[in-house]
Structure formats: structure tokens, C-alpha cells
């Protein structure tokens with residue numbers, strides 16, 4: 001809290017704002033600076049590396065203070081937002097020179113992590129989503145928006161797990177909730193590092209009604225309204241570019257949880273957390289920022305509708321078949337700027353002359369692109385072509401009105417072209433004539449005074465002046481020259497006629513600047529009225545951009561069009577992991593088949609460590625995702641079903657956030673798959689069970705395989721080091737063994753990376769340890785232990801069998817032991833039954849011989865009674 005001593009009116013004004021925005025840094029405009037005070041100043045100075053000073057230094061309680069220049073404020077705000085803070089911007093609402101008393105100030109915007117719209121070039125292809133969640137008994141309303149592009153989507157999710165998944169997939173920066181949401185939910189959101197902001201009331205905003213109008217579910221309407229209320233409250237500016245909310249259902253897309261997306265490195269590399277090395281990195285040859293964002297959205301949401309996938313495939317095909325046209329389109333797309341974000345800027349009123357020139361350049365490409373698409377004459381692009389509206393009147397207006405290289409500022413003139421407005425031309429003439437007159441005055445004055453180095457100059461404070469060096473002062477006639485400024489070596493003067501011309505020039509300058517700004521605003525308003533059309537155009541351009549990216553990737557990496565079937569047939573010939581291949585070079589990559597006919601649902605993959613088991617599984621997942629976003633796939637040929645969901649238990653399983661152990665996460669992820677997978681799903685289980693004791697692990701692995709095999713029938717790849725499991729192929733007819741080959745050459749292990757039918761014969765763990773450089777002594781010792789274990793195992797097996805036979809010789813003969821009595825591990829279970837007495841054996845024999853059909857119930861009753869007495873003896 002600020003000190004209780006009497007505050008100055010300004011500090012009172014400041015404190016009022018701060019009280020309203022306690023969780024934000026308050027940037028308080030004072031002249032050319034935004035100042036922070038008190039605790040904001042102390043913290044802000046530290047984070048932003050500013051010098052901390054104080055106001056009223058000599059008072060008892062000096063007020064800590066620091067400031068940033070208004071011209072550079074954006075970068076400081078960005079730094080704070082990046083660190084998860086909010087910034088309230090307080091502007092002067094009147095000209096301080098004209099203000100009576102305290103200058104009026106007000107918060108003009110609250111910038112928060114989810115509402116930031118200033119994107120640097122480096123993250124132009126990223127979205128910055130703001131999300132709202134509405135808790136209810138029947139599920140969670142979920143809505144997200146991207147303020148800079150106006151995108152707004154909503155859905156209802158059944159549980160908090162799905163909410164967290166969606167939040168992480170979208171990489172949301174901020175979540176809006178009201179206080180009815182359970183605290184444990186808020187804690188979960190905080191745990192994944194997302195800022196939670198509260199918005200308790202919902203305002204029915206007339207001009208924002210359209211945003212939720214088309215929605216059918218109340219929960220969706222409510223959550224959209226909460227989100228838009230928060231946006232209006234914080235942004236306090238026009239949001240006419242916000243698009244009406246689109247309701248979506250997660251089930252309309254291939255479902256994948258965030259962990260799977262993360263572990264499959266779809267948009268980020270696991271190690272570096274950067275785009276490089278991810279599927280997105282491989283596929284991104286988009287030329288526009290909008291295309292880049294759309295590609296990412298598609299990777300996050302692959303399709304499941306066959307017709308839509310095939311339409312995209314047709315587009316790729318058509319572009320591949322029209323090489324020349326494709327490269328023309330690509331060249332034009334390079335000149336298309338970020339139409340979505342330009343539309344946003346127009347709506348916010350923050351657009352400048354340069355933005356409008358970018359808009360014009362972009363729009364001018366559209367007729368050319370349309371022409372080429374017409375020439376290509378392919379049906380697949382009909383819809384996109386229809387939506388390519390060049391918004392001619394906007395580009396023509398900008399062409400007529402805005403200069404080719406306008407300055408950044410829209411208030412300093414130089415934005416409007418000559419010839420666009422008569423009045424402006426007249427002002428400009430006056431200015432130019434005046435300047436011309438002044439230039440001529442210089443030579444006239446030189447002649448008059450005989451001072452050759454006399455010159456006429458201009459500065460902001462003193463205006464136009466005649467400068468004479470001190471040495472020449474004596475040559476100057478006294479009468480006409482009025483002294484303006486004294487320098488070390490010269491004096492500056494004015495004359496009545498210079499003053500008069502100066503006045504004319506300055507007046508013309510002021511008037512032209514004001515008029516230019518008015519004209520610019522008019523142009524901007526015309527553009528504003530075309531926002532919806534621009535957004536539709538942006539959507540079409542970005543789709544076209546992604547398609548040309550797919551086509552050029554397909555060319556570059558020899559991808560093929562997959563055939564989609566409805567018969568559960570998966571047949572990928574010579575498939576490749578596209579990212580690993582790109583990194584290692586395609587000569588070194590060993591292609592592999594994945595063949596699973598309709599009757600084969602489980603591939604059990606064995607092979608040494610490092611042989612390529614997980615690469616093989618990941619390769620399949622990426623191929624499926626590429627196919628379902630409409631791209632071609634890395635293989636010689638590919639036939640595949642459309643998958644509804646992908647479940648993975650792959651890669652590092654540590655869940656540091658919720659503090660769960662590797663094994664626990666492994667089991668939870670397995671459970672997710674087992675509970676939710678269908679026969680249309682893809683399951684990838686990489687070494688399930690390795691996180692616990694061998695026997696537990698192996699038992700679980702087998703029962704999971706059996707369960708998936710018997711109940712789910714999803715296409716499943718299961719890699720394992722438990723060689724014993726390969727015997728399952730004998731009893732499970734939908735399961736096949738494959739193994740990744742390796743050979744031993746002169747005691748060294750050579751990986752072949754080739755997947756072949758059948759089970760691997762050996763584990764080679766010690767060989768891999770050798771490759772990792774473990775000391776020889778340790779390795780030799782491991783060899784000894786291994787052969788001991790192997791011998792013991794064999795011995796134990798034979799001992800066990802012998803013991804079982806010895807301990808129970810009669811039973812083996814007389815009673816059919818179920819086969820399962822032979823455990824997984826090849827040894828016989830300890831006999832659990834006590835040795836039976838001979839009387840009991842007699843009873844069993846009698847029971848076996850009893851002919852039920854020839855006896856009455858009474859006879860049986862008597863018989864049983866006799867036996868019971870016998871046993872009870």
C-alpha cells in the first residue's frame with residue numbers, strides 16, 4: 001500500500017487506478033513516459049532492468065518510481081506479458097496544455113497474456129489464444145479466441161481432463177473463469193502453467209450479440225459471452241473484426257491427447273521444445289503467416305471425414321500435376337501479407353499507412369492467383385477459387401490514396417498521395433512554394449549583405465532563421481534583422497518577411513497534417529467495412545497456401561497419395577519416418593513396411609534396444625496424421641483405414657506436474673486407450689510394463705495385449721523386450737510377430753533397422769551397453785551374470801516341472817489341469833492343492849461315473865449325502 005500521508009492529486013489519481021487493477025502493472029502516462037510507482041516500480045525496475053528513482057525524494061516517504069519512453073513501450077509490455085503479467089495502460093485523455101487542473105487520465109487497455117495482439121515477425125505463424133471455461137453439472141463450456149485474427153470457437157467438453165488437453169493443444173496463455181468453478185480445477189490449470197483470470201459478470205453487449213447468435217447450446221452461449229465480456233472489458237476498443245463463434249465437436253476430428261501430440265513431436269521437438277525437428281517443421285513450406293497458422297491448426301486437428309480428406313488429396317494431386325502453375329501461385333503468395341492480422345489492426349484502429357500498402361499489395365495478387373486457378377481448370381479448387389475475392393474497391397482506393405512508402409506515423413503527414421484531394425494539394429503547394437521562396441531568399445540575402453556563408457535553416461523550437469557567423473556580424477545592417485538565438489560562433493536572426501512566410505508554411509503544414517489524418521481515417525473506415533470479406537479471403541488464401549506447401553513437400557520428399565479404405569486394411573510399403581529421414585538423409589534411412597490385413601490387429605515388435613522399434617511406431621503415427629490432414633505420405637504405396645483416435649504410450653512418461661511416477665503415467669495412459677479406443681483406433685504401446693518388476697510388467701503387458709486383442713480390435717503396435725510374449729502369436733489369431741533385425745559381426749552389433757516377420761531371437765542389451773561406452777570390466781561381468789541367469793532359469797524350469805510331477809503324480813493323470821497352469825515365464829506354478837486323501841479320490845471317481853440322466857433328484861441327493869459323510873470323517 002502507498003503511504004497514508006497526504007498524497008498529491010496526481011498520486012491520488014494513480015492510486016485509484018491501481019486499486020482497480022491490483023494484479024496488473026499500471027503504466028501511467030506522464031508526458032513522453034509511462035511511469036510505474038510504488039511496488040510496481042520496484043518489481044518493474046528489476047524485471048525490465050530500469051533505473052529505480054523516487055518521487056518526492058526529500059519527503060518522509062519517497063515514492064519509488066521508474067519509467068519507460070512511450071515510443072518504446074511495446075517491447076517493455078511484451079517482456080512483462082511473456083513472463084505472465086498483465087499491464088494496464090493509463091493514457092492522458094486531454095492535452096495537458098489545455099487541461100484545467102489535473103489532466104484527465106483513464107485506462108485505455110489492459111494487456112494480458114491472452115489478449116496480446118502485437119506479434120513479432122518470429123512468431124507470426126503462432127496463435128495467441130485466450131480461453132474461457134464455464135463449469136456446469138453437465139460438462140464444461142469451452143470457448144477460445146485469437147484477438148489479432150478474430151477467430152472464435154466453442155464446444156462443450158465432458159470432463160476436466162479433456163479441458164486440460166484442449167488447453168495444452170491450443171497452447172492457451174490465459175483462461176477466463178468465474179468463481180463457481182471448483183478450486184481443484186483452477187489448481188489444475190495453474191499446474192500446467194496457464195494464467196487464470198476471473199470474470200464473474202456477463203454483459204449482454206448489443207454490438208457483440210452476433211458473436212454467440214448462431215449457437216444452439218446454452219453452455220456455449222454463456223461461455224462465449226463470458227469470453228467476449230472479458231475481451232471488451234480489457235480491450236476497451238472496437239472489436240468489429242471478431243468472427244461469429246463457430247461451435248465444433250472434438251469428435252469431428254481425429255482425437256489425440258496432448259501427451260501423444262507432444263511425444264510424437266507434432267509441433268515441437270521434445271528435446272529443444274522448438275519447432276525445428278517436428279512434423280510441423282517438415283511440412284511447413286507455407287509462404288504466408290496465415291498459412292503457417294492454418295497448417296498448425298490442421299496438424300492439431302486431423303480430419304476423419306473421407307470426402308474432406310480426399311478433396312485435399314485431390315488438391316495436392318492437381319498442384320503436383322501443374323508444376324508451372326504451382327510455382328506461379330507460390331511466387332504470388334510470397335507477396336501476400338497477414339490479411340487476418342491486418343484486418344484485426346483495422347478494427348482496433350491501429351493500422352498505419354504501411355499496413356494499408358501491404359494490404360493493397362496482397363489484394364493485387366488475388367486476381368492473378370484466380371487467373372491461374374481458372375487456367376488449371378480443376379474442380380478441387382472450386383470452393384477456394386470462389387472465395388478469392390480481390391476486394392477491388394479497397395485495393396483501388398489504397399492505390400489512389402496512400403503513398404507507396406508512407407511513414408510509420410499516421411499523424412505526421414506524407415501518407416496521402418498528391419492528386420487525391422484538392423485541398424490537400426493546395427496546402428502542399430503553399431508549403432512547397434513557401435519553401436522554394438525561402439531557398440531563394442538565401443541567395444538574395446547573401447547578395448544583399450555580401451556574406452557568402454550566410455545560410456537559412458530550420459529547427460523545431462525557433463522555426464526558420466538566418467544564420468550569420470560571428471566574424472561576419474558587422475556586415476549585417478541593423479534595421480531588418482531581429483535576433484533569435486545566439487550560438488558560440490554564430491547568431492541567428494529573422495526578418496518580418498521571413499516570419500510571414502514561416503507562418504504561412506507552418507499553417508499549411510498543420511492544416512495538411514490534420515487533413516491527411518482525416519483522409520487516412522476515411523480510407524481506413526472503407527477498409528473496415530470490408531473486414532468480413534477480407535477474413536473470408538484470408539481463409540481461402542491460407543488453405544491454398546497449405547495445399548501448395550503439401551504439394552511442394554510431396555515433391556521434395558517423394559510422398560505418395562494414400563488410398564483410404566473402410567475394411568480395416570493397413571498396408572504401407574516402404575514407409576519412412578519423414579523427420580528422421582530428413583535429419584539423417586534419405587540414403588541412410590531404411591524404409592519399412594507396415595502390413596496389417598483386416599484380420600490382423602496387433603503387431604508385436606521385438607528387437608534389440610536402439611534397433612528402431614519406436615521409430616517404426618512413430619513412423620506409422622505420423623503417416624496416419626499426414627494422411628488425415630490431406631497430405632501425401634512417406635512411402636512407396638499406402639493403403640489405410642481412417643482412424644478415429646490415436647493412443648500412444650511412447651517416449652518419456654514422467655509427469656512432473658502432477659508428480660506421478662513413470663509407471664503410474666504408463667498405466668494411466670494404457671487405461672485411457674483401453675477405456676476409449678474403438679476398432680477404428682490406432683494404439684501404439686512402446687514397451688509397456690518396463691517400469692515395474694519384470695514379472696509384474698510382463699504379466700500386465702500380456703493381459704493388456706490380450707484385452708486389446710479380444711475386446712477392442714484396434715490396430716495396435718506393441719513393442720517389447722519380453723521375448724516370452726512372442727508366443728502369444730500361437731493363441732491370438734489377430735496378432736503377428738515382427739522384429740527389427742540386428743546381426744552380430746565379430747562380436748559387434750550391427751543394426752539393420754529392417755522390420756521383418758517373426759520374433760527376434762535375442763535381446764542384445766549388453767551389446768547396446770557396450771556401444772554406450774560402459775567399461776569392459778563391467779560388461780564382462782554382465783555377460784557372466786547373464787549366462788548364470790540363463791542357466792538357472794533353465795534349471796529352475798526343469799526343477800519345477802520335476803517337482804510338480806513328484807509332488808502330484810496322481811492328479812496329473814486323473815485331473816485335466818488347465819493349460820494356463822503353465823505360467824507366462826515357462827515355469828510351472830507351485831501346486832496349490834493339498835494332497836487329496838484317497839477317500840476323496842474315490843468320491844471324485846464316483847462323481848465322474850455318475851450318470852445323471854438315469855437318476856432321480858432324490859437318488860442324487862442320497863448319493864451326495866453319502867459323499868459328504870465320507871469327506872467329513
Ligand SMILES: Nc1ncnc2c1ncn2[C@@H]1O[C@H](COP(=O)(O)OP(=O)(O)OP(=O)(O)O)[C@@H](O)[C@H]1O
Pocket residue numbers: 580588589590591592607608609610611612613614615616753754
Ligand atoms: N528405419 C531406420 N533407418 C535408419 N535408422 C534408423 C531407423 N530406425 C531407427 N533408426 C535409428 O536408430 C535409432 C534408435 O531408434 P529407436 O529409438 O527407434 O530404437 P528402439 O528400438 O526403440 O530403442 P529402445 O528399445 O532402446 O527404446 C534412431 O535414433 C535412428 O537414428
